Amino acid sequence: MIWKKWSNFFVIIATIIGLSSCYSFKGASLDANLKTIEISNIRMETAGGPANLSLDLNEKLKEYFQRNTALKITNKNPDLLLEGRIVGYELTPQAPTGDDKAGLNRLTLRVEFKLTNRLDEEKNFEQEFSFYQDFPQSQTLSQVEKALIPKLVDQIILDLFNKIAGDW
Numbered sequence: 001m002i003w004k005k006w007s008n009f010f011v012i013i014a015t016i017i018g019l020s021s022c023y024s025f026k027g028a029s030l031d032a033n034l035k036t037i038e039i040s041n042i043r044m045e046t047a048g049g050p051a052n053l054s055l056d057l058n059e060k061l062k063e064y065f066q067r068n069t070a071l072k073i074t075n076k077n078p079d080l081l082l083e084g085r086i087v088g089y090e091l092t093p094q095a096p097t098g099d100d101k102a103g104l105n106r107l108t109l110r111v112e113f114k115l116t117n118r119l120d121e122e123k124n125f126e127q128e129f130s131f132y133q134d135f136p137q138s139q140t141l142s143q144v145e146k147a148l149i150p151k152l153v154d155q156i157i158l159d160l161f162n163k164i165a166g167d168w
Helices: 002-019 053-068 141-166
Strands: 022-025 028-031 036-039 080-096 102-117 125-136
Touching: 028 141, 036 053, 053 080, 053 141, 080 125, 080 141, 102 141, 125 141
Parallel strands: 036 080
Antiparallel strands: 022 028, 080 102, 102 125
């Protein structure tokens, strides 16, 4: 009986030691050797969208990494360098109705990110991330934009984080 308790104890300790070698977040992990990240200012390279969209995206990115990792934000010799640019902010009609009008409109945000991992060049990537939200044709973009943009930004940040930490 005592042996069984001790064996369980050792299994738990071994598991904790094994997991402590990396950060974990919802199935994603970062190399424990990564200590710092620089998140460069996101550039707006498309027409349309709110004037503060790139600033909002940049601040949410920093907050997300600070809240969900042990990485320190820096601008001097970072282990990870994240650069981004907004390449699309598009409104397109969807779901045509019988009278050739759109039943729904779709707002799509597209952001291209480049990650440079100074500790492991094989983890470097440059990739576009996008997300969209549909809204009824009876509403204007200005009516729904303040509610939709945070959803688009949050999903893109989550997808980016999963790419960085989950290596998918």
